[in-house]
Amino acid sequence: MTVIGQTDQNDLFQSCRQQAGEDAVYLKDFVVKFPAARDGQDIPVSKNSVILSKNIVYRFTICSSDQLEGEAILQLWDDRRMLVTNHVSGKVYSSIEFHCQKTGRYHVLISFKEGKAGEAVSIMSYIRD
Amino acid sequence: MLHSWFYGIVMVCLLFSCRNRSSTGVDDEFSFTDTFEVADSFGIHQEVMEDIIENLASPVEIAGLLDKINAPFSNTYLASTDYLDDYNTTFKKAVALGVFGADLGYLNMYNINNTVLDYLSAVKSLADDLKVGQFFDFNTLKRLATNSENLDSLMFLSVRSFNQMDQYLRENKRGHLSSLIMGGLWIEGMHLATQVAKTSPHPDLYNRIGEQKIVIPDLLALLGRYRKDPKFDTLFADLENVKNSFDKVNISYEVGEPQMIEKGGKLIFIQNETSHVEMPDTLLQEITLKIEDLRNQLIGI
Numbered sequence: 001m002t003v004i005g006q007t008d009q010n011d012l013f014q015s016c017r018q019q020a021g022e023d024a025v026y027l028k029d030f031v032v033k034f035p036a037a038r039d040g041q042d043i044p045v046s047k048n049s050v051i052l053s054k055n056i057v058y059r060f061t062i063c064s065s066d067q068l069e070g071e072a073i074l075q076l077w078d079d080r081r082m083l084v085t086n087h088v089s090g091k092v093y094s095s096i097e098f099h100c101q102k103t104g105r106y107h108v109l110i111s112f113k114e115g116k117a118g119e120a121v122s123i124m125s126y127i128r129d
Numbered sequence: 130m131l132h133s134w135f136y137g138i139v140m141v142c143l144l145f146s147c148r149n150r151s152s153t154g155v156d157d158e159f160s161f162t163d164t165f166e167v168a169d170s171f172g173i174h175q176e177v178m179e180d181i182i183e184n185l186a187s188p189v190e191i192a193g194l195l196d197k198i199n200a201p202f203s204n205t206y207l208a209s210t211d212y213l214d215d216y217n218t219t220f221k222k223a224v225a226l227g228v229f230g231a232d233l234g235y236l237n238m239y240n241i242n243n244t245v246l247d248y249l250s251a252v253k254s255l256a257d258d259l260k261v262g263q264f265f266d267f268n269t270l271k272r273l274a275t276n277s278e279n280l281d282s283l284m285f286l287s288v289r290s291f292n293q294m295d296q297y298l299r300e301n302k303r304g305h306l307s308s309l310i311m312g313g314l315w316i317e318g319m320h321l322a323t324q325v326a327k328t329s330p331h332p333d334l335y336n337r338i339g340e341q342k343i344v345i346p347d348l349l350a351l352l353g354r355y356r357k358d359p360k361f362d363t364l365f366a367d368l369e370n371v372k373n374s375f376d377k378v379n380i381s382y383e384v385g386e387p388q389m390i391e392k393g394g395k396l397i398f399i400q401n402e403t404s405h406v407e408m409p410d411t412l413l414q415e416i417t418l419k420i421e422d423l424r425n426q427l428i429g430i
Contacts, residue, residue: 017285026285027187028292051344053190054404055333076398083387084398099399102382103340105347126190129197 008065009121016063016121019094024059024125030110032072032122037115045111050124052106057127058098060108062086063120070118077107087113097127158219159305159358188234189288191318194337195235200329202239206321207232208428210251215429219259220360223306224427226255227313230291235321237284245274245283256294259306264294305361308351312364313427315348320424323417338413339406342375367426371419379407 009031017026034044052058064072071092075085083106086093092113112118208228216225233248249270256262266286273283291310298307319341326334349368355361385401408416 022281025189025193025281026288027189029289051187051347054336054340056190083400084389084396086396088389088396093394093396095395097395097397099397101400101403103337103404104343126193128193 008067008119012063012065012119012121013123016061016123019063020059020061020123020125023128024061024123025128026123026125027058028124030108030122030124031120032110033119034070034112034117036070036117041115043111043115045109048108049105050108052098052100052104054101054103056100058100059095059125059127060086060098061095061123061125062110063094063122064112065119068116068118070112070114070116070120072118072120072122073111073113074122075109077109078102078104079107159355188231188314188318188321189238189284191231191322191337192235192238194333195321195325195329196238198329198331198334200325200331200334202235202241203324203328204241204244206324207235207244207248208317208424210247212429213251213254216255219306220309221427221429222255222258223309224313224316224364226252226259227310227315228317228424228428229255229313230287230310231314231317231321233287234284234318237280237287240280242274246271249274249287261294261297264290264297266290305355305358308355309364312348312352312368315344316420316424316427319420323413323420326413327417335408335413336406338416339375339378339380339408340404342378342380345372345375364427367423371416371423374412374416374419377408377412381405381407 013029013031016029020026028050030046030048032046034046037043060074060076062072062074064070073085073087073092074096076083076096076098084096084098086096108122108124110120110122112120208225210229213225216222229248229251233245233252236245236248249265249267253262253265253267253270256265270283270286270290273279273286295307295310298304298310319338322334322338326338345368349365349372352361352365352368356365381404383403383405385403387401388399390397390399
């Protein structure tokens with residue numbers, strides 16, 4: 001993972017925070033930037049592990065920079081399998097909600113569609129009742 | 130020959146890590162460097178350890194739960210800021226920063242403006258001492274705290290400041306301080322939850338406390354990296370004692386098919402694999418007492 005320029009990153013972050021919605025309470029953000037994957041190489045993926053709690057609705061807002069081509073794909077995994085992604089049937093959603101029913105460790109994986117170069121911010125929030 | 134190369138590289142690494150440590154000017158009381166300890170802990174690879182340390186404790190979520198169950202606010206649960214000068218070691222300052230961070234989340238959630246300023250000052254003072262004060266824009270935080278309409282902004286800025294500080298510490302070989310701050314956050318979060326459970330019992334709160342059985346091994350793994358230091362070793366042993374009680378909590382799981390729906394252009398995933406917590410009242414009392422003892426010992430009551 002490389003570092004995004006501070007100003008671009010802040011702009012992207014602020015825009016993403018607005019997109020998260022007024023009912024979202026900020027918990028954490030993930031900042032990712034990858035160059036294009038080379039032929040024959042695995043698509044680069046960032047991985048972060050978080051504890052999520054039962055009976056909380058989490059929202060992951062995913063914002064890709066328009067300076068690069070890549071669209072960010074977020075996947076949420078438990079220790080065994082992928083639970084949810086914002087990339088379904090070819091469509092990339094900018095937000096996913098996860099109604100957590102089991103407290104535990106989950107893994108947030110972020111990559112860019114088709115391994116294109118990209119930069120993105122994803123904000124993890126919980127939804128206020 | 131290979132051995133001498135290996136030892137040579139290790140020595141160079143140690144020398145550099147020592148230089149990095151002393152350059153911060155605040156870590157001198159510890160008898161190790163992060164670089165050395167990561168390779169030495171439990172035989173766990175650094176990448177795996179880094180998996181553990183993200184977002185272990187979220188005081189905002191605990192405070193949100195207390196607010197949701199309509200538990201009344203009480204300042205008797207809070208750690209006093211009167212003894213700030215007594216936190217005179219890096220270890221004590223880092224733990225106290227976590228403790229006050231959790232209290233700040235509680236105060237923010239209940240919008241207790243007058244007291245928030247005391248806790249913001251305490252956080253800023255401890256963060257300055259640990260050379261991470263740059264992440265707390267005290268003037269903006271103070272301005273937000275004095276205007277009750279800015280509650281969301283205050284909460285956001287407080288949490289983000291902690292996140293940025295934590296990331297900085299981990300990226301700059303000061304993960305031991307990050308682990309102490311996380312330990313303080315978790316212990317104070319549990320203290321708030323267990324104290325509220327005494328006066329405002331609620332199934333959601335009871336479950337949240339019992340579910341910490343799942344979280345506490347991660348916290349122990351995090352602190353266990355630095356057990357060569359006697360203060361870390363003591364804290365680790367005290368938390369192991371708390372874990373012994375959590376081990377008696379029974380958590381069962383019920384498998385169910387997840388549900389995915391699209392609503393208003395948003396993708397919603399409902400997890401139907403649920404967990405159930407069984408924790409007798411006597412066990413909750415035991416956990417409450419252990420947490421209270423440990424927390425009071427750490428903040429010097």
